[in-house]
Amino acid sequence: MRKHTETLPTKNRWLILSHGFNMDGRAASQTITDKIPYLLEAGIKPVVFSAITGIQDQRFPHRQFLAWGPAAFRFDFRHWIANQYGRGLLYKLLTRSVSILLAPFIGLEKFFLGYSSQWSWAMPAFTHGRQLIRDGKIDVVYSTGGAWSAHLAGLWLKKVTGVKWIVEVHDPLVIRKSPVDAGSERPKNRDAQFRQYLERQIIRYADYVWWFTEGAVHYAKARNPNLNTQGNARGFTVLPGANPPGGIITSKAHQYSDTLNLCHFGSLAKDRSLATILNALSSLLKKYPHAGRHIRVHAYGAPLDVLTLDAIKQYGFEDVLLAHGRLEKDSVSGKSGRERVVEKMQEADVLILLHGNDEWCAEYIPSKFYEYLWTGRPIWGIVHHNPQLDQMLSNRGAYLSHEGDLEGINMTLERIWLDWEQKHLPTPTGEAIGVNQAVATILGIVQTPVNSLNHHS
Structure with missing residues (x-):
């Protein structure tokens, strides 16, 4: 196999601003780090700026900066210490000491500004990025997040230097309250006010901006009629996709055991709670009492939320729901957290996808959905106000x-139970959505001449 190569462009030196770059298992990190091999293949020469929270990449210049604000410093310091020394006694001692020392300054920061903690990382990213641009070493600034500090740094760089600026918005910056709310009214919360302002600035100054769902683009245009007009950012949708950790996952024939294992991966909260599953399970057991001996619900990646804990106590499900916590890198096997997670996904009978119950679900697809698609296991999606996700699951x-x-x-859980009893759980149809298609879309639309992504034999 050989690559079909075109003349390399002169605009291929990209400064990538990503606060959480190379943080194992973090969706905001995976969305950009999974793109890197395809960007390199396409002839892009990246320089990455990130916080100190991830692992430093050795393939290209990757500079890590401490945030200048106390709240962000505390957040970044905790992750850095965990990466260096684990989460044992030293971690607890150092992080507690730093938290005590910074507490009065964090209080003042919240009182005067009220922004989310990572905002101040924009300052070192801007300062060092401006120098690179003025030295003629950067053609394009690509801000991606995750933490909106990357976009703030990108905005400042665009205003000061006029550099080409492309923006990848992971989650909506403006959170709507109802289906009839476009998010145009001024929020009361100061962080929300700033995010609303930042969205307007992105659409005014960015050369290109994209979101991950059709709903997010729709509402961004509803709030900003100038989106896609001449002289303003051209907005579009990119499905982020996901790559299988460690390369292509080998397909495995599913082995039925005497237990129906329903597995959830990722964060939990009051608006995204396994209590939904436990409530349905309680109803199922009234109709099929023997199912209690055979059904287990597994939670990976996050502490249990309060509603789930209440449901466990209410129904006596202490032995039914098994909380495994976050899977970190295994020092014995050398497997990363992501690789261990995929192994557990493949062992599941059914993968649970909880979407949430907030209005912003119309603009959001959980990143775990794309990882689930690689496993070959059936998915049970509980979706809220998102026709695009409905269709993708169907x-x-x-x-x-x-x-x-x-x-x-309740009816869906009963159907899953009966399918499992008959050893007839469905085999997923369709293909996984890789990251290569996202990179191809981005490079095609921003019209940066690059090496062809196609391979010819």
């Missing part, structure tokens, strides 16, 4: 329920 033969439809959720 196209792959997934179990589909809707948030708030208690009867429908």
Whole structure:
């Protein structure tokens, strides 16, 4: 196999601003780090600026900066210490000491500004980025997040230097309250006010900006009629996709055991709670009492939320729901957290995808969905106000329920139970969505001449 190569462009030196770059298992990190091999293949020469929270990349210049504000410093310091020394006694001693020392300054920062903690990382990113641009070493600034400090730094660089600026918005910057709310009204919260301002500035100054769902683009245009008009950012949708950790996952024939294992991966909260599953399970056991001996719900990646804890106590499900916590890198096997997670995903009978119940779900698709697609395991998606995600799940033969439809959720769990009893769980249809298609879309639309992504034999 050989690459079809075109003349390398003169605009291929990209400064990538990503606060959480190379943080194992973090969605905001994976979204950009998974793109890097394809960007390199396409002839892009990246320089990455990030916080100190991740592992320094050795393939290209990767500079890590401490944030200048006390709250962000505390956050970054905790992760840096964990990476260096683990989360044992030294971690607890040092992080507690730093928290005590910084507490009065963090209080003043919140009182005078009220922004989310990582905002101040924009300052060192801007300072060092401006120098690189003035030295003629950068053609394009690519801000991606995650933490909106990367976009703030990109905005400052655009205003000061006029550099070409492309923006990747992971989650909506403006959080709507209802289906009829476009998010145009001024929020009361100061951080929300600033995010609303930042979105307007991105659309005014960025050369290109993209979001990860059709809903996010729709509402951004509703708030900003100048989006996609001449002289303003051209907005579009990119499905971020995901790559299988460690390369292509080998397909494994599913082995049925005497237990139906329902597995959830990722964060939990009151608006995204396994209590939804436990409530349905309680109803199922009234109809099929023997199912209690065979069903287990597994939670990976996050502490249990308060609603889940209450449901466990209410139903006596202490032996039914098993909380495994976050899977970190295994020092014995050398497997990364992501690789260990994928192994557990493949062992599941059914993967649970909780979407949430907030209005912003219309603009959001959980990043775990794209990872789930690589595993070959059936997905049970409980979706809220997102026709795009509904369609993507339906196209792959997934179990589909809707948030708030208690009867429908109960019926779906019963269907899963009966399918498992008959050893007839569905095999997902369709293909996984890789990151290569996202990079191809981005490079094609921003019209940067690069090496062809195509391979010819």
